[in-house]
Amino acid sequence: MYYEIASRIVVPMSTAAPSEADMTDPDSAPPGSAKTTHPPSPHTLPRPATQRVVARRVFDWRLRFGILCLVWGFSFLFIKVGTQGYAPLHVTFGRVAFGSVVLVAVLVAKRERLPRSARTWGHLTVAAFFLNALPFSLFAYAELTIPSTLAGICNASSPLWGMALSLVALSEDRPTRRRVAGLGLGFLGVLTVLGAWQGFSGTDPTGTAMALGASLSYPIGWIYVRRTLAGVDESNVALSSAQMLLATVQVGVVAALFTPVPTSYPLVPLLAVLALGALGTGFAFLLQYGLVAEVGPTTAQMVTYFVPVIATAAGVALLGEQLSWNTPVGALIVLAGAALTQSRPRRTTPRGDD
Template identity: 30%
Template sequence: MSETRTPNYAVELCLLAALATLWGASYTFIKLGIETIPPVTLIAARTIIASTVLVVILRLRGIELPRDAATWRKFAFQACLNSVIPFTLIAWAEKSVDAGLAVILNSMTPVFTFLITVLWTRHEPTPFRKMAGVIIGLSGTCVIVGMQAFQQVGQELLGQLAVVLATICYAGAAIFGRNFKGLDPMAPAAGSLISGALILIPVSLIVDQPWTLSPSIRSVGALIGLAVFSTAFAFVLYFRLIQTLGSVGATAQAYLRAPIGVAIGAYFLGERLDASAWIGLVCILIGVSLMTLPQKSPAPALKTT
């Protein structure tokens, strides 16, 4: 039997903040990367580098990836939901959308996960508190996207809708990820990234012809940071936190990530949010908090003799 160790919650909370920072920084990395690297090629390189790092970590841990075709078909489908489509959509969207706004919209993943659960899979109960969180979170998204729709219909609106679509993909990936029970959690992460790279490489070769590109040092540095820190290392932290804090505790990064990502974008890119984005941020943070924070169990009733 394996020994169950009580986690050091001070350490785990620090790791949770580190994870939120790594994922919050990814939007700034993307913004810098797409300055001279087209979105598809940027994401193809991201998946190649990140999957390589994860495979090395798995080898060091003595874990082998599955070899059966059925599992790899699942990895490929997971890759479409978790990397190929959403990574590319977000990278394309950030050509017109600020990194801070992208991280706010993308923090809606728990809300869309819950909606898919209620409307389709129905594998979890639907308490009132979570329903309230969904309504508040969706209201925040509507404030952000709706204001842009009223102002003008342009690439910025399309970019915001692309981030929302990417968020829905992430929600689907979270639910489909239940199909990998029995595997070490890092195995589907590595397998899906490898599958994503195999899908994106030929697209990049056809669409962008990467051998003709001349990326800047800043974009290459951002790509390395995005792949190594915000993808590979972030996955390692995430799967550790699932084991130590549980799935509910690990999802707390969803509402830590938004303000951290906004702050990083403001500091390094000089971005400033307008009033509707701030209102939307507050609504989304409240909504995600209601959905992810654990509910207190009622105190046991005293027995009378």
């Protein structure tokens, strides 16, 4: 997920993304966004045309799009493997710590500084909790008892929660028949995934609730950011680095208080945590930001619909997780509902207007 502040894309930490209409319409902007005509900062200015052509030939946006889908899709497998060797809080701590290393390294390379305002740090502390520390921890605990395939599908419900909350918390976000229909369809898909007609048998209710709670945490954070951090001057990398560092401190303190220090460090789970943090959190942010800047949010947001498919395929093929018919069917319904909640009717030009 990403959100935009003062014409800069900031902190994409989940796979749910707003539509292009949301990115440009001040009355329906995504959480954490503010439409502005401020000139871009130096690091967001486009490169010379010749450089862009060379870069696109070597790293075409379609290739980077596919890599991003794979990285985020495999994140749920990395969580599952990581929790096989480490406590959930240690998996989460490694995730945010390794993600911080990547982002801070980019910040240093760009010769930028972390935010200086105490107010900004205060709001980023709340954002770090709802967008990183809490959902990452909930997913790690959830995958102790539910398959990674189910966790990936639960993550796809985040746009549904976002729409439901925005109707309550954001007075300018008016409901439409299409979006309400998408909301209802999406939650019908969730019930299908969970097998509601058979009393939710075969799924752990606590683990599933944690995964759904993680997907709910993201839009809470987006709405908070939209209300508090719109219009700040810091760059996307500076804000993202600060937020991830704060999440590392938050998780580190809780882990130190409630989880014993590991007595051993199994290699495969450790590599999974490293990949989860460095690739699925730090590198994925940079990749998503570049895609949005090059091809726009509408195309970039399509990653949302590939992630649960890849998460499911990875879980079944590599972890041997069982897959009943209602899981993929329900997932398709969830994705269809999510697409409806983010779609908007085409605007027609009044007659006589050019």
